[in-house]
Amino acid sequence: MSIETVPVRLGDRTYDILIGAGLIARAGEEIVRRLPGVRAAIVTDGHVAAAHLDPLLASLEGAGVGSTAITLPPGEKTKSFEALQTVVDGVLAARLERGDAVIALGGGVIGDLAGFASGIVRRGMRFVQMPTSLLAQVDSSVGGKTGINSTHGKNLVGVFHQPQLVLADTGALDTLSDREFRAGYAEVAKYGLIDRPDFFAWLEDNWREIFEGGPARTRAIAESCRAKAEVVARDEFETGDRALLNLGHTFGHALEGATGYDSGRLVHGEGVAIGMALAHRFSSRLNLCSMDDALRVERHLAAVGLPTRMADIPGDLPDADRLLAYIAQDKKVSRGALTFILTRGVGQAFIARDVPSSEVLAFLKENHPR
Numbered sequence: 001m002s003i004e005t006v007p008v009r010l011g012d013r014t015y016d017i018l019i020g021a022g023l024i025a026r027a028g029e030e031i032v033r034r035l036p037g038v039r040a041a042i043v044t045d046g047h048v049a050a051a052h053l054d055p056l057l058a059s060l061e062g063a064g065v066g067s068t069a070i071t072l073p074p075g076e077k078t079k080s081f082e083a084l085q086t087v088v089d090g091v092l093a094a095r096l097e098r099g100d101a102v103i104a105l106g107g108g109v110i111g112d113l114a115g116f117a118s119g120i121v122r123r124g125m126r127f128v129q130m131p132t133s134l135l136a137q138v139d140s141s142v143g144g145k146t147g148i149n150s151t152h153g154k155n156l157v158g159v160f161h162q163p164q165l166v167l168a169d170t171g172a173l174d175t176l177s178d179r180e181f182r183a184g185y186a187e188v189a190k191y192g193l194i195d196r197p198d199f200f201a202w203l204e205d206n207w208r209e210i211f212e213g214g215p216a217r218t219r220a221i222a223e224s225c226r227a228k229a230e231v232v233a234r235d236e237f238e239t240g241d242r243a244l245l246n247l248g249h250t251f252g253h254a255l256e257g258a259t260g261y262d263s264g265r266l267v268h269g270e271g272v273a274i275g276m277a278l279a280h281r282f283s284s285r286l287n288l289c290s291m292d293d294a295l296r297v298e299r300h301l302a303a304v305g306l307p308t309r310m311a312d313i314p315g316d317l318p319d320a321d322r323l324l325a326y327i328a329q330d331k332k333v334s335r336g337a338l339t340f341i342l343t344r345g346v347g348q349a350f351i352a353r354d355v356p357s358s359e360v361l362a363f364l365k366e367n368h369p370r
């Protein structure tokens, strides 16, 4: 079994991301080696539990790790106060101690929610990420951002709380739907668009193999984790260039809020794909980036089957003023000024502070489907 290891270097809180097939079956031994004597609460959702919970329970039992499972409904609406309370109560009812672990077995919804619970129960328990979606394997399981949504906007309540270990079993992706795989691919493409133009060009040439599985897929996951680990090691708490990882998210999060976190209409990765296409178009409107580059980005995202325009979202959207109100709640806003991740071209993203809201509003009106 070939396992790739990517370290996230955070001093005495450094941890490993292990990437490869068969890691769910091996989870017990990997966890016990790093956290001897630990007991665990596994947080998961109904889809993932049906496919992957039993092998994890067997692996933990085989390694002598006592565990309890908390299974929640799938979908973005699970990043809520109600679900947080269910997880917190479940962990406390199992009498887990501060030194015990919460294990997130699932996509980014479960990772963000379980990570938040592990950060606040007994003021901070240990945390293991076992990402099962492509998006979670390349992005959300790494870096310690945890949280839930509010009616006021995405991820507005949460804490930074790093895991002690990330186990990304690439075999788990075999049960993921095509739509969710594509959504995760948007975050893979993001790393190329931020500052790795060669990686983006490689994706343009190799995306079919990534979707089919095999070595190109593992390479894309490992390269994405290395890219994210580098940024997180430099700027754990997003006081500076970690904000680059938000490329596409200022528009994308507004669209997720505007669609009521309805996974049937829009999932996070799809929002990011539309958001990245809009960020490039907006940069072109501001004469920062060529229209050719903006169109190149849209062409690639559309080629893999991702949405690139607001009009691609089924159903009606609130008007441009309402979308701007979501953007005004973004966590990058500082003293009322909007911050966007803009770009000078493929692989040349930068942080733009003080973006005039009048420009954003005009752009949203021009690109609004009605």
Ligand SMILES: NC(=O)c1ccc[n+]([C@@H]2O[C@H](COP(=O)([O-])OP(=O)(O)OC[C@H]3O[C@@H](n4cnc5c(N)ncnc54)[C@H](O)[C@@H]3O)[C@@H](O)[C@H]2O)c1
Binding pocket: 045, 046, 047, 048, 051, 074, 075, 076, 079, 106, 107, 108, 109, 110, 112, 132, 133, 134, 135, 136, 139, 140, 141, 142, 143, 144, 145, 146, 155, 172, 173, 174, 175, 176, 177, 180, 183, 184, 267, 268, 269
């Ligand atoms: N913390 C971070 O740094 C970070 C980064 C990126 C995204 N996020 C968050 O992650 C969330 C999106 O994550 P996601 O795309 O994984 O969504 P998700 O967790 O909703 O998972 C997508 C769907 O796939 C199912 N699924 C997951 N793994 C499966 C498997 N192996 N087999 C079958 N079904 C499976 C889930 O049940 C769900 O229905 C958003 O809330 C986003 O805000 C967080």
Ligand SMILES: O=C(O)C(=O)C[C@@H](O)[C@H](O)[C@H](O)COP(=O)(O)O
Binding pocket: 139, 143, 145, 154, 155, 187, 238, 242, 243, 245, 246, 249, 331
């Ligand atoms: O890890 C980060 O930093 C990111 O921005 C990664 C994003 O893909 C992710 O969606 C994140 O949750 C967004 O962060 P937020 O601070 O805008 O909520």
Ligand SMILES: [Zn+2]
Binding pocket: 139, 187, 249, 268, 272
């Ligand atoms: Zn994201």
